[in-house]
Amino acid sequence: xxxxxxxxxxxxxxxxRRAALSLVDAALARRGGFEEAMNSPxxxxxxxxxxxxxxxxxxxxxxxxxxxDALLDARLKSPPPASAMALLRLGAAQxxxxxxxxxxxxxxxxxxxxxxxxxxxxxxxxxxxxRGLDRDGGARLAEAxxxxxxxxxxxxARWRAAYGEAEAAALCAxxxxxxxxxxxxxxxxxxxxxxxxxxxxxLSTGSIRVTRRGDVAEWPDYDAGTWWVQDASAxxxxxxxxxxPGETALDMCAAPGGKTLQLAAAGARVTxxxxxxxxxxxxxxxxxxxxxxxxxxxxxxxxxxxxxxFDAVLLDAPCSATGTFRRHPDVLWGARPADIAKxxxxxxxxxxxxARLTRPGGRLVYSVCSLEPEEGEAQVxxxxxxxxxxxxxPVAPDRLGLAPExxxxxxxxxxxxxxxxxxxxxxxFFAARLIRAA
Numbered sequence: 001x002x003x004x005x006x007x008x009x010x011x012x013x014x015x016x017r018r019a020a021l022s023l024v025d026a027a028l029a030r031r032g033g034f035e036e037a038m039n040s041p042x043x044x045x046x047x048x049x050x051x052x053x054x055x056x057x058x059x060x061x062x063x064x065x066x067x068x069d070a071l072l073d074a075r076l077k078s079p080p081p082a083s084a085m086a087l088l089r090l091g092a093a094q095x096x097x098x099x100x101x102x103x104x105x106x107x108x109x110x111x112x113x114x115x116x117x118x119x120x121x122x123x124x125x126x127x128x129x130x131r132g133l134d135r136d137g138g139a140r141l142a143e144a145x146x147x148x149x150x151x152x153x154x155x156x157a158r159w160r161a162a163y164g165e166a167e168a169a170a171l172c173a174x175x176x177x178x179x180x181x182x183x184x185x186x187x188x189x190x191x192x193x194x195x196x197x198x199x200x201x202x203l204s205t206g207s208i209r210v211t212r213r214g215d216v217a218e219w220p221d222y223d224a225g226t227w228w229v230q231d232a233s234a235x236x237x238x239x240x241x242x243x244x245p246g247e248t249a250l251d252m253c254a255a256p257g258g259k260t261l262q263l264a265a266a267g268a269r270v271t272x273x274x275x276x277x278x279x280x281x282x283x284x285x286x287x288x289x290x291x292x293x294x295x296x297x298x299x300x301x302x303x304x305x306x307x308x309x310f311d312a313v314l315l316d317a318p319c320s321a322t323g324t325f326r327r328h329p330d331v332l333w334g335a336r337p338a339d340i341a342k343x344x345x346x347x348x349x350x351x352x353x354x355a356r357l358t359r360p361g362g363r364l365v366y367s368v369c370s371l372e373p374e375e376g377e378a379q380v381x382x383x384x385x386x387x388x389x390x391x392x393x394p395v396a397p398d399r400l401g402l403a404p405e406x407x408x409x410x411x412x413x414x415x416x417x418x419x420x421x422x423x424x425x426x427x428x429f430f431a432a433r434l435i436r437a438a
Contacts, residue, residue: 013108014112014115015042016054016057017109018112019042019043019045019050019054020054020058020090021087022037022042022043023037023043023055023330024061024062024086024089027058028333031320031331032334033330033334034058034062034334038055043055057094057099059330061089061090062330062332062333063150063329064096064097064142064150064176065333066151067149068092068096069149072092072129075129075133080122081118081119083119084122087112087119087126088126090109091105091126092130092138095133095138095139096138096139096142102130102134105134106131106134110127146169147170147176148172150172150173150176151332152333154337155332156172159371162371162372163416167416170418171416171418174417174418174425175325175329175332177425179326179327179424179427180211181212181216181229182203182207182230182231182232182426183208183228184228185227186226187265188206191208194208194220194226194227195210197221198210198212198219198220199212200212203401205235205236205239205400207230208227209424216229222289225289225290228261228286231324231427232426233369233427233428233429234258234369234427235258236400236402237367237429238259238262239262239400240413240433241263241314243263243267243268243311244267244268245267246269247268247269247311248268248269248271248308248312249271249310249312249313250270250273250357251271251314251316252304252313252314253273253274253350254273254280254296255274255276257272258286260286260287261287261292263314264294265290270293270295272294272295273298273301274299274301275298275299276298277298280296280298283296284296301315302349302353304353305356305357309356309358310358310362311363313354313358313363314365314367316368317346317351317366317375318343318346318347319347319369320343320370320372320375321369322370322428323416323429324427325417326417340372340374340375341374344374344378347375348382348383351366351379351383352383355383358436359436360436360437361435361436361438363433363434366380366431366434367430367431368430368431369428369429371428375430377430384434389437390434390437391434392409392411393410393435394410395407395411395433397413402415411433411434412430412431412432413429414429415427415429415430416428
């Protein structure tokens with residue numbers, strides 16, 4: 001998508017909308033672009049409600065991008081330049097999904113168009129299209145469109161092949177959902193009291209699902225370090241590893257640190273490795289806040305080797321992250337078909353490193369927040385063929401708080417975004433527990 005020049009915007013409401021535009025632009029341009037753009041101007045210059053509005057607007061636009069484009073395309077005689085289309089999408093998202101009154105969505109979008117030389121001559125078109133969209137009942141029209149428009153066609157085709165037509169449609173419908181917030185208690189015995197303080201409920205997995213909104217740093221007991229934010233499904237790989245006090249544990253690709261905290265809270269002696277020193281700084285901050293300890297190592301995990309092997313190794317590998325689409329809708333639109341094969345190759349090399357670092361008799365958990373079988377089930381099959389010393393290590397689903405159907409093979413679970421965990425679902429995840437022969 002074409003980058004739009006950056007004007008000086010000072011009128012009320014425009015800076016947040018311009019920042020939202022930059023987030024969407026980055027998300028469509030490259031995988032991981034959304035997060036990068038959040039750390040740069042214009043978004044990084046926002047504070048308070050403007051910052052929250054910009055992120056919500058960008059995320060909502062990406063969740064509804066397919067439906068937005070379908071409604072706009074039906075009203076356009078020919079596609080406008082990318083810069084004008086970006087503004088049309090921005091205005092349409094506000095109208096279709098109730099983020100601003102229609103008059104405000106139209107007027108601010110036209111004002112934005114007036115700020116850019118490349119879009120000034122499209123002000124009339126933008127005004128007419130957006131007003132017509134509102135007049136025709138755009139929100140109702142968007143709701144009536146098929147859910148499969150919520151994701152790129154190539155991903156929908158993959159999900160049909162992997163999970164069937166009905167489940168693929170259900171996955172696409174869930175893209176529009178705003179996910180709940182889950183937190184992990186530092187100690188299980190604190191869960192009920194924390195749930196009451198945070199206005200939440202304790203889930204079968206041990207996580208706390210909260211209804212509270214706002215800055216988490218202002219929530220009860222945040223400074224005391226008795227909990228941290230972590231999606232319920234993201235807690236399960238560390239629980240599957242089942243470390244005990246005094247065991248040595250290696251957390252590969254550790255940042256941002258939720259699993260490191262879990263392993264340390266269980267009493268393990270944890271070594272947390274990540275190639276990014278900046279991301280490891282966040283792990284260090286979380287350890288300090290929670291009063292937990294771990295050894296932090298900046299290194300390429302595929303090459304990490306300091307002569308040690310570990311009782312327990314957790315590899316939550318880099319992946320396409322398609323299972324996190326409710327929380328990060330940008331992953332759907334920034335990914336490309338070729339990314340799956342590239343990431344699978346990275347995962348293969350990391351798994352071979354993990355095997356080398358697992359002591360005889362030790363266990364290894366491999367996990368990805370991806371819905372793609374090549375990154376999950378197929379990786380484990382190929383790994384076991386390469387490493388005959390390893391085998392699947394069965395774990396009863398109820399030990400993880402999961403239903404039997406989420407564990408189609410012993411020692412593995414596959415969660416799809418949806419209702420496997422009650423009261424709001426969870427991110428999609430795959431994990432397998434493997435044991436090395438003594």
